[in-house]
Amino acid sequence: MELLVDFLTRFVTQFQTPALAFLVGGMALAAFGSKLEIPDAIYKFAVFMLLMRIGINGGMEIREANLMEMLLPAVFSAVLGCGIVFLGRITLANLPGVKVEDGIATAGLFGAVSASTLAAAMVILEEEGVVYEAWVPALYPFMDIPALVLAIVLANIYLNRKKDGANTRVKIWPIITESLRGSALSALLLGLALGLLTRPDRVFEGFYDPLFRGLLSVLMLIMGMEAYTRLNELRKVAHWYVVYGVAAPLVHGLMAFGLGYIAHLVTGFSPGGVILLAVLAGSSSDISGPPTLRAAIPTANPSSYIGSSTSIGTPVAIAVGIPLYIALGQAVFGF
Known part of the structure; x- marks a missing residue:
């Protein structure tokens, strides 16, 4: 009962945090037919800055x-990325009215990671005073790439079998390289390399860090406007995508919380790290995933996988998932 009360308190309070407030504000603007437009160049710059x-x-x-402390969480991240796709393949992709390739693509997007959700969770944890290892966001590619690769491989195997009635080899390396070339992962990996191999402390403290929260608010505003716009597209596909968009982020996040707790017992993985791992798994890709899936699974309907992710999955992951995992973390770890 105490956990439920804490969650509900955090859920209400969450609407006062800048990240969710700007997300809801963007949805409200779109709902009232506002003519406000934020140039795509600003959106791309904000994403680049956040990931850097x-x-x-x-x-x-x-x-x-x-590095040994990172090993188990990194392995769990890859397991979660693949597990989420497999789970979507045997559930969503087999439901009435859902095309198999659409269901697999949706599962791939939910197995991949949302940079905006991750950034929002980091800010909220810092405001709450919850400590986490600063390398936890570097688990992003360990979950993101396996999920996208597996979704593309499963979809192509299905489509090839449907077309030819036989197994056809799917080349995996080109899929990996295409994922790595995506704008989101490229920026994140560049930032990791610069932080690891150089001494960027001054430019980090004087430029990237001070702008982080402001740019996140701009990104949340854009995400809110797009989320509402995508609702119209979601009405054109099976209602199962709405159910999946609501349930999947929470199920995936709780799966990750469980694995994170195991890592906590084995390696001392911090409570904040466990919460961020849950946020990573509960998010769905909004930057690198959609263009990757559009190119690799052209027969899949973007209205299904992007609509369920952007209009349902992301708001649920931020508004419900983050306070849920923090409340659960408080109940389990007592911080």
């Missing part, structure tokens, strides 16, 4: 960290 800040900070911390 996360990457540089993570790289600097990895430089000082015990």
